[in-house]
Amino acid sequence: MYPNLYYAFRDLLGLEIPFLKIFQTFGFFVAIAFLAGAYILTRELKRYEQQGLLKGIPEKVVVGLPASQGEIIGNAVVGFIIGYKILGIFFQWDTASQDLQSFVFSSQGSVFAGIIVAAAMAGYKYYSKKKQALPKPVEQTVMVMPHHRVPDIIVMAAIAGLLGAKIFHNLENWNDFVQDPVGALLSFSGLTFYGGLIVAAIVIISYARKKQFNIRALIDSAAPALMLAYAIGRMGCHFSGDGDWGIYNSAYSVDTNTGRTVKMAPAAFTDAVQKNAAFFQQQYPSADKIPHAAFEKPAALGFMPDWLFAYGYPHNVIKEGVQIAGCDGQYCKVLPVAVYPTPLYEIIVCLGLFLVLWGVRKKVRIPGVIFGIYLILNGVERFFIEKIRVDTRYDIFGFHPTQAEIISSLLVIGGIILISIYRKNNSTTNKLSR
Template structure:
């Protein structure tokens, strides 16, 4: 496992560069997922524009105006945070920055660097606006295409997606939230994908409505990118070992040297008892530890079915023999690497959606297919994942199972509703050109 890029670069290329310790592997792949989604969204919006399905919107902007107090304040805050935290990463005591996520959410930092950064950013904004200042500010009409707003859409998706992921994760881990509500909400750990998806979707719906972007065309344009982003994000879960893995595979055990080996007749039970301190806090009883015995076929490696997540970022499991670095834990009994399964399946589903995007001409139908495929994929993988369950009329579904089932139902309803409405008549460019 590579909790941060320092360990990855050192292991793969033999290069030791300490600043890379501050680049979290999970966050790195999340950033890549947003970039990939933005690229595919831009490409699809431009295609729809060329086909006359989306049009520009004229807006009036004011040019030649000096920097406002709000602009200067926002730039000062941004510069202050960057200086306060980023410079602090390199100047603070190493004990404070050992866990980068906790450090970023703490009150620790470099105050002089923050003040200098804030003044620098505010000064640059003042200089930029002052250089273009006119004696009398003028109104100017500009034509803005939907693909010009991808940056704003990405920011909306990131901010509201993060908030939604934290809220839904708090609902899923309610006891932890009650115990430490502030720490739970403002920690980088514990993110629920579907919570992020729902809140981001609502925010983007509002943004599209406000700026006159065809909502169903926008959904169709985003669908392949959403599937690709999820696949890339799951790489971060797999690489960092963030705890989002499957149930135990009782056909294998992990040796003290970190190797995965086939379990003997009593090895599974003995290993559970030997490392009861690892499993009892989570499951309450060793009899309640979920597991499944599956041996890898000869044409696939064992780690594809049983992985011990050595050096995982959450330090869960037992200590690795002769390990003296920051992350020295591995799972005593390997688990199913579900993030890897989701990466592979969602990559395949991305290409399915990419191939369908020009064939499904009724707006909204591609997005409906995305909801159905995404829901089925997640519902299936939940059967071999460790997750919190609810008790509903004798059933014990997980939060993800409930939401994924809802997505499948919603996708089916949307698909047939959009099919019933048919293809809308083509519009001219002037239909979407508004002055506002």
């Protein structure tokens, strides 16, 4: 696993670049996911604009104004934060004894660098606006198309998605939140995808209504982008080893000397648990509470690597597991018994589902139906992956679903209802137009 890009470059290319330790692997893939989603969303919005389903609205702008006091102060504040924390990494962060997360949420930083960058950014804003200033500012009317608003949509999705993911995760793990609310809120781990999706959807749809978007065309445009972004985001989960993996595959153990997956008889699972009792007792009250299911690679699939069926996530970013022999540093843990690499499964499946949505998007003529298809595909995929994932389960009338199973079921139902309503409305409209 690659907790940050330093480990990726070292293991894959043989290059040791300490500076890359500041770039977390999970965050890197999340950034790529947003960029990819923005690209796909922009393409689709332009396509719907050409079809006349999405239209721009005129907005008045004033050209030639000098920089306002608020703009200068805002740039100075942002510059100070960048200098204090980002440049402070080079002057204050002890890479040998402190991880990046601890540094970011500490009071450490470089005041000098903060002041320099604050002055530079404030000065840049002042002089750049001064060059464009006119003796008499002019009010102009410009046509703003929906695809011009993609940067705003992406920023809102990122902020609202992060808040929603945190809220839903802490609701799902309420006991852990109560024990350490500050740590739970500030931790980089612990994000629930559906929480982010729901809150971001509410915020973006509210914004779109204000900007007079055709909501059905907008959500259809977003469907392929959401599926692709989710698949790329899961790459961050898998390659960093953020703990979002499946239950134990009791047909495989892990060689703690090399971190590699090795086969074992399912009956030997108990022995493996006893051998690593100190690790398992931290998480489970008794051995019979450990979630596991044995599934050995079929002989017909002998050409596939074992880690596709079970993986120990060596050097995972959350430092979970037992010590890897001969390893020194922060990230030297590996799971003693291999787990199902569910993020890897979701990457493969969701990339395939993205291609499905991309392939049918031009064939479906009824606005809103593509998004309904997305809801069904997303819900079905997540519902079944939950069968081999570890999540908090609720007790509802004798059933014990996870939060994701409940939401994914609602998504499937919602998708079916959306498709039925939009198809019915389209049929009614066609009859009236004849």
